[in-house]
């Protein structure tokens with residue numbers, strides 16, 4: 125079971141010029157991996173993981189998840205696939221204002237049309253993300269970091285095979301960020317793959333692989349910073 129990226133490329137147009145935000149990127153992530161992607165602002169990290177999360181169509185290249193070429197999926201099929209297999213945490217904030225925290229976390233479960241109510245799982249995730257005391261509160265009364273933690277809990281409610289996260293700890297204090305990293309590490313140890321973009325160098329110690337993005341190119345590094353391969 126793996127996520128396999130081959131020669132993935134995304135071109136954008138700026139002015140009259142076409143440039144490659146992601147430039148022929150190839151790598152494989154196995155279940156159980158906890159991958160961190162670091163790199164300077166504008167290097168192409170979000171573009172890359174938005175393609176992995178089936179939110180952005182590549183210009184070139186392929187993404188195979190557990191043998192399925194997800195680039196071939198149409199919009200509706202891509203959403204259904206994402207909802208069942210991928211837990212996605214975006215850089216921006218995305219809550220439903222009319223639902224309280226508990227229900228915001230449960231939304232993907234209902235979208236997956238499964239039977240039952242994941243109240244126990246949702247409450248467990250609220251506990252692990254440190255917002256259980258806010259279960260009945262509505263998003264407009266929350267801080268940016270609390271809203272971020274709703275997004276993290278929500279991404280995990282369907283027990284996804286792959287967690288794809290864009291700077292999940294960006295609005296969090298050091299202690300809360302460490303708690304989230306511990307949670308991700310535990311999830312990876314149970315066989316979920318975590319692919320995370322971060323600017324937080326302390327997060328790197330929780331992962332088992334680190335990639336560096338530079339002007340659309342991705343390279344893997346060892347702990348001491350040297351190139352892999």
Ligand SMILES: Nc1ncnc2c1ncn2[C@@H]1O[C@H](COP(=O)(O)OP(=O)(O)OP(=O)(O)O)[C@@H](O)[C@H]1O
Pocket residue numbers: 136137138145163164165166167168169170171172
């Ligand atoms: N829709 C778009 N149209 C044109 N250019 C874009 C578009 N989205 C992103 N870009 C450009 O592509 C490049 C990569 O952007 P991306 O958001 O992937 O970078 P990033 O590494 O995630 O940056 P940051 O760390 O600041 O979030 C940037 O130069 C950006 O301006």
